[in-house]
Amino acid sequence: MSEPVPPPAPFLSVIVPFFNEAENAEKLVEEVTTVLGDYRGMWELLCVDDGSDDGTAERLERKAATVPERIRVLRLRRNFGQTAALQAGIDASRGELIAMLDGDLQNDPADLPRMVDELLERDLDLLTGWRRNRQDGYFLRLLPSKIANALIRRVTGVRIRDYGCGTKVFRGEVLRRIRLFGEMHRFIPVWIAGVTAPSRIGETPVHHRPRTGGRSKYGLSRAFRVLPDLLAVFFFLRYRARPGHFFGSIGIAFGVIGTAIMAWLLIAKLGFGQDIGDRPLLLFGVLALVFSIQFLTTGVLAELLARTYFESPRAPSYLLAPGSEPPGQHGERPSSGGGSPPGAADA
Structure with missing residues (x-):
């Protein structure tokens, strides 16, 4: 046998x-x-x-x-x-x-x-x-x-x-x-x-x-x-599919920090009568809020770009020389089996 x-x-x-x-x-x-x-x-x-x-x-x-x-x-x-x-x-x-x-x-x-x-x-x-x-x-x-x-x-x-x-x-x-x-x-x-x-x-x-x-x-x-x-x-x-989460998380973190700082300074000003105009903490709080707004808006823009990317055709990262076969020229990919691949002779 x-x-x-x-x-x-x-x-x-x-x-x-x-x-x-x-x-x-x-x-x-x-x-x-x-x-x-x-x-x-x-x-x-x-x-x-x-x-x-x-x-x-x-x-x-x-x-x-x-x-x-x-x-x-x-x-x-x-x-x-x-x-x-x-x-x-x-x-x-x-x-x-x-x-x-x-x-x-x-x-x-x-x-x-x-x-x-x-x-x-x-x-x-x-x-x-x-x-x-x-x-x-x-x-x-x-x-x-x-x-x-x-x-x-x-x-x-x-x-x-x-x-x-x-x-x-x-x-x-x-x-x-x-x-x-x-x-x-x-x-x-x-x-x-x-x-x-x-x-x-x-x-x-x-x-x-x-x-x-x-x-x-x-x-x-x-x-x-x-x-x-x-x-x-x-x-x-x-x-890649949710860049707003990345930038948004950073923006929220800065927002929480900036809000807490400004709230504390407000209490110090109104409740205790302290002078806060020349305190470095005020500048840091303002910057934290500005950073928060920047990261949040960047996240929104990144989401728009991601949506555009996934919905649009993607251009190749290379360009073939004249006379070289373009991708997909040979049509359907043949199934498994012995012998030579048909149509592979025109490189």
Whole structure:
């Protein structure tokens, strides 16, 4: 009696952003195509060139021409940043599962098949990599990353040890529920936690390799951007749909303080005949009431902006170069199954 044939794996879209990675682009594409050669389902590789000026896009297009049914190249008009490049890839993807890799060859594509299987076995919506043995300089990369990861875990409550790892696998239906902007790619697990249960977000050890070509786009200055980005994430997750609660709470607190001060000064003036005109407490009370009015009116304006945001179409955070395929060009996303994805040849 023959053994049962395993069902086909879900259609997998692999998104890789590139910016001035001419030395690594072709090799990374070759590694991905080799690793996924035995994948049991349909797959595609989306290479997003983020405005490179070193010939990266031309090398990617040459590789795509050799396997047009598998590889698609998106070229952005200028350098919009890694977050926008990833969003462009998400918009153009058709897979039931979506994987991400960095374009510097430090992430190992060989981790992808195992991570896909683990995501399905553990019934997760996101499985992110953990670079347990990082091949980076300690003081310039590793130490700032450890501090940033600890701070993000503390503020957001999402217990991920390595937010900066570029190797991730998602369920497409969940990832497409969020929009990435600014430099928020580091906080993708936090955004995902906003649309699914934190218990459906997992982490697994992955390989990390030293950079052998090109120049790193990360430095110590990136660590200082984490704090303002983290504050923005905290605000959007807690108060995006109700910003009036945030500003209103502060306004009410100042109002209570200002009212109490002014009431006390009124009693001191009328009841005890004290001179309050030159008392610093009077100035503080007046300022507290002014702050209260400002925060309350800001809350009302923020509510109006939030309503406008949720009711209006959202513009993309990137712009494709002429001749590059627009998101959604290929129509319906195909269902799971073996073979090549139809209509994927015109990157």
